[in-house]
Amino acid sequence: MSLKVNLLGVEFENPLLPASGPSVGSLHSLVFFNQSKVGGIVTKTISIEGADVKKPCIVAGKHTVYNTELWSEKPLEEWTDKILPELKKDLNKPLIVCAGYTSDDFKKSIPHLDKFADFFEVSTHYGKDSLHDLVSTICSLTDKPVFIKLSPHVTDFIDFIDVAIKAGASGVVAVNSVGPGVCIDLGKRSVTIGTEEGHSWISGPAIKPIALQRVMTIRKHYPDLPLIACGGVASARDVLEFILAGADLVQMLSSALINGRQVYNHIVEDLPELMAKHNIESIASLRKTPLSLEVKGKGGYPVVDKDKCVLCHKCTNICPEMAMRQETYIVNDSDKCIRCGLCESRCPTGAISGVI
Numbered sequence: 623m624s625l626k627v628n629l630l631g632v633e634f635e636n637p638l639l640p641a642s643g644p645s646v647g648s649l650h651s652l653v654f655f656n657q658s659k660v661g662g663i664v665t666k667t668i669s670i671e672g673a674d675v676k677k678p679c680i681v682a683g684k685h686t687v688y689n690t691e692l693w694s695e696k697p698l699e700e701w702t703d704k705i706l707p708e709l710k711k712d713l714n715k716p717l718i719v720c721a722g723y724t725s726d727d728f729k730k731s732i733p734h735l736d737k738f739a740d741f742f743e744v745s746t747h748y749g750k751d752s753l754h755d756l757v758s759t760i761c762s763l764t765d766k767p768v769f770i771k772l773s774p775h776v777t778d779f780i781d782f783i784d785v786a787i788k789a790g791a792s793g794v795v796a797v798n799s800v801g802p803g804v805c806i807d808l809g810k811r812s813v814t815i816g817t818e819e820g821h822s823w824i825s826g827p828a829i830k831p832i833a834l835q836r837v838m839t840i841r842k843h844y845p846d847l848p849l850i851a852c853g854g855v856a857s858a859r860d861v862l863e864f865i866l867a868g869a870d871l872v873q874m875l876s877s878a879l880i881n882g883r884q885v886y887n888h889i890v891e892d893l894p895e896l897m898a899k900h901n902i903e904s905i906a907s908l909r910k911t912p913l914s915l916e917v918k919g920k921g922g923y924p925v926v927d928k929d930k931c932v933l934c935h936k937c938t939n940i941c942p943e944m945a946m947r948q949e950t951y952i953v954n955d956s957d958k959c960i961r962c963g964l965c966e967s968r969c970p971t972g973a974i975s976g977v978i
């Protein structure tokens with residue numbers, strides 16, 4: 623079984639990387655990742671001046687992170703004179719350097735960052751107008767592959783990627799945070815964090831389906847484009863789902879902000895067993911497996927396995943048609959049941975079958 627990924631000639635031990643953000647914004651946190659089990663490292667977005675960020679700027683719930691961070695609060699020289707040279711001494715995995723934001727910034731920063739990077743990653747927040755200039759400028763300053771990072775609010779993203787590829791981009795990272803959104807503190811009668819408009823950006827498991835849709839759609843349009851998934855990853859299963867949807871590599875940030883950084887090693891450790899369970903020989907073979915868009919569930923009535931059912935009543939409580947009820951065991955009323963599949967998807971013991 624192999625977890626390895628070769629992308630544009632660069633070897634990654636496994637497909638999991640940290641995503642750009644505060645967890646990869648200082649030397650000690652980057653050293654943590656160098657010593658961890660992730661397959662590669664990504665930096666916080668580096669610009670010329672350090673960002674001036676209004677605090678507080680990050681809060682989280684169970685499935686969602688809200689943030690108002692900008693790029694790195696450290697200036698370019700701190701990265702090029704201290705952090706990256708120090709990291710590079712013992713670096714044992716590929717490094718993706720995130721750079722921002724304008725063509726003029728790139729003219730100043732890329733010549734200094736170039737020697738540290740295996741790939742560059744560039745956030746592309748807004749319309750297509752400046753995209754060609756932005757991407758062609760950075761590509762003229764480096765021979766390293768340049769990945770553009772897609773914001774999920776770009777709706778014509780296939781056209782958008784077309785422009786970037788024509789300008790010289792080698793690949794895509796999909797996606798950045800979703801939004802804007804709003805996070806409210808009821809007690810203070812105010813937003814908890816926010817810009818002057820009260821806006822914040824949303825990430826974490828809540829955004830995974832949006833990221834999956836972007837990855838799947840990009841892969842269908844560009845069968846061979848180097849593609850890094852990002853958004854809502856929390857488990858080894860999520861990583862494999864993104865690879866099946868078409869990702870070559872998978873980044874994660876918010877789940878570690880919600881649950882702790884040990885989640886990176888846990889995911890890498892969990893991958894082999896989950897791959898064996900699903901007969902996946904290698905990450906490379908899963909990446910080449912087509913994702914079927916045919917729904918393969920049976921769409922029948924739910925059948926409850928009495929031996930597995932623990933009478934927890936999850937299904938009776940959640941069934942929108944109130945079709946599940948307990949007699950001696952849990953039974954389904956087929957006159958009420960709409961065969962939606964919700965009960966089967968939420969049964970904690972896998973006792974329900976027949977629908978999905």
Ligand SMILES: Cc1cc2nc3c(=O)[nH]c(=O)nc-3n(C[C@H](O)[C@H](O)[C@H](O)COP(=O)(O)O)c2cc1C
Pocket residue numbers: 641642643644666667680687688689691692693694720745771797798799824825826827829852853854855873874875876877
């Ligand atoms: C606190 C925070 C800071 C972030 N900073 C950056 C950044 O500097 N550059 C960037 O490209 N993306 C940044 N992101 C976006 C993440 O890299 C990632 O695209 C997004 O959070 C979705 O992935 P996730 O759900 O695994 O967090 C940031 C996200 C958060 C939550």
